[in-house]
Structure formats: structure tokens, C-alpha cells
Amino acid sequence: MPKPRRYLLIGLCALIVIGLAWFALRSTTPVVPEAIKRGFTEALDAARAGQPGAARVLYQQLARPDLSPKRRVWLHAELPNYPSSVALKLADADLQHEAPEVRIAAIKSISGLVPNGQRSLLLGPMLDDGEQSVRLAAVNALLGLSPDDLGLYFGPLEQAVDAWEQVLKSQPDSTENQYQLARLHLHNAELKEAQQALDSALRLNPANLPALVMQIDVLDRLGQSDAARQLLAKQLQAQPDSAYLQHALGLWLLHHGQSEFALLGLSKAVELEPDNKEYRYDLATTLHDEEELEAAQKQLQEIVQRHPNDRKARVLLINYWKESGQLQNVQVLLAQLEQMNPDDPALQQGL
DSSP, X not given: OOHHHHHHHHHHHHHHHHXXXXXXXXXXXXXXXHHHHTTHHHHHHHHHXXXXXXXXXXXXXXXXXXXXXXXXXXXXHHGGGSOSHHHHHHHHHHTTOSSHHHHHHHHHHHHHHSOHHHHHHHHGGGGGOSSHHHHHHHHHHXXXXXXXXXXXGHHHHHHHHHHHHHHHHHSOOOHHHHHHHHHHHHHTTOHHHHHHHHHHHHHHOTTOHHHHHHHHHHHHHTTOHHHXXXXXXXXXXXXXXXXXXXXXXXXXXXXXXXXHHHHXXXXXXXXXXXXXXXXXXXXHHHHHHTTOHHHHHHHHHHHHHHOTTOHHHHHHHHHHHXXXXXXXXXXXXXXXXXXXXXXXXXXXXXX
């Protein structure tokens, strides 16, 4: 066969192979309908507002292969309020996403979706992630779990904690570094070392309230309750309008069996920051423990009104209303929950 003709045949074969490969690649890439592409903002707004159908459109958006990392992160922030097997599958898939910030967001999602004992099986492998920031997010998510909950990942977590400790010690002193170092020492039950790290953090920034409240906790654990009380009282005297400190006071009094006085601190925190759902939630559960059921219900109602997507408060309010026999209210909230997320485990379990 003449050479020109042979080259022509070879070229045609190559073009055919390239064409087939392109067709195969295109045919395996899911096509996202235009309506779903245009629906991101609406889906995010629906999830944040707890609207009917919120879970369905949230899942639709997270299932998109063409979504930017930033948008995936925003969606993951809402996912824990819409638990289901689909939600868990979507979060688990994003643990393998190429963008580290998405993997971190997926770790946080799973922390909100999964009970302690199951969480380690999903997040334990992330302790070996190639990105340091992702490994640290996994450590944060697993800190505080019991050895039984950690199971096979007890050893890997200890190794990751030691590695992070070395990283923090090698970096220049900063309030944040010393605060994180104190958390790691607490995990290892190294109370004196935790206290020293917190002393350093507060020397660098005396106004750092998380470090201050952790220092109070460490003093308590060291058996220095009087010193802890004096430190808290001194700070409250200097900042009586700090909701963070009033909330810390309430929790400290609760821990010391003074629930009646604890309610004053927790109520003051809510008064100072009425939109803080965590403060209001703690007040509600404390009121319930003090057998003030109606007052507890009102606090949870306020959370649901201000934050309609807050599943934790909604489910607890359903339980409190069942407890007081207000079945009509129970049915209303259950119907709303079903409209938002028909696959919610609470509904499946016959809440």
C-alpha cells in the first residue's frame, strides 16, 4: 500500500478513536437540568428558612457535579438540619472531594448528622488526609469521643493529636495556637499543661473569652473551685453585659448543682443575645429539668419561630408538647417537619 494512503488510514483511525473516547466521556458525565442549575439560591434560601421541600432541593444541589466548592460549603452548613440516608450519602461522598474546604465542610456535616459511635467509622480515615487542615478538622470532630466510640481509630487519633501538638509548638505563639494546645492537653487529661497554655493565651489576649471560660473549667477539674468562681466573678464584674460570660456562669452553676441560680445567668444571656439559639436551647432544657415545662416550651417555640430550620429545637419541642399532652401542637409541628424533610429519621421512628 502506498505510504500516503497508509498514513491517511492511520489518521482516520486515530480520529475515530478520539471521537469515540470523547463521546464515551460525554455520555458518562451527568447532565444537570437548567432548572436545577438556576435553583441554587432558591434551594439555599429554602433550607435556611425551613420551607416545605427544603430537603429535596438541598439534596438536588449537593448532588450536582458542576457546583463550585464555595457553594458546596454553604450547602453543607445547612445539611445537618435535614438528616436522612441521602444526606449522609452526599456528605460521605464529599469526604473525597478534591477541594480541601469541601472535605472540611463534609466532616462538619457528618458531625451533625451522625451519633458519636458511628461518626468515627466515617471520619477516622480522614486523619490520614493529605491536607493538614483536613486532618485537623477530623481531629476536632473526634476529640471528646470515648475510647469505645473511637474503636479502631483510638490509636490513630492519639497519633494525630500528638502530631498536631508538635505543629502548634513549632509555630509562633498566638492566642489561637495556645487555646488549641490547651484543648489537646485536656484531651490527654494533662490539666497542668492545659492551664499553662491557657495562661499564655490570656497573656497574649486577656479579652479572649473562650480561653477564659476554658481556664475556669480547668481550675474546676484541678479541684480549685474557689479560684474558678473568683475568676468568673471578676470577669462578670468587669463585663456584666457579656452574654457569653452570663451563659458560662449559668453552666458553671448547673455543674455545681445550683440550678435555681443557673437559670438567672442563662436567662440573662438570652436577654442580652435573644437571637442566640444555643443560649436559648440551654435555658429551655434547664427550665424543663426544673419542671417548668410551659416556660421551656415557650423558649423552644421562640427558637423555632426565629430559626424555622432548627431541627434540634423542633424535635425537642415536639417531645415536650407530647409530655404535656398537647397533641394538636404535636401534629402541627410533625406536619411541618414532614413537609420540610419526609425522610427525617424522627418521622421514620414514629416520633
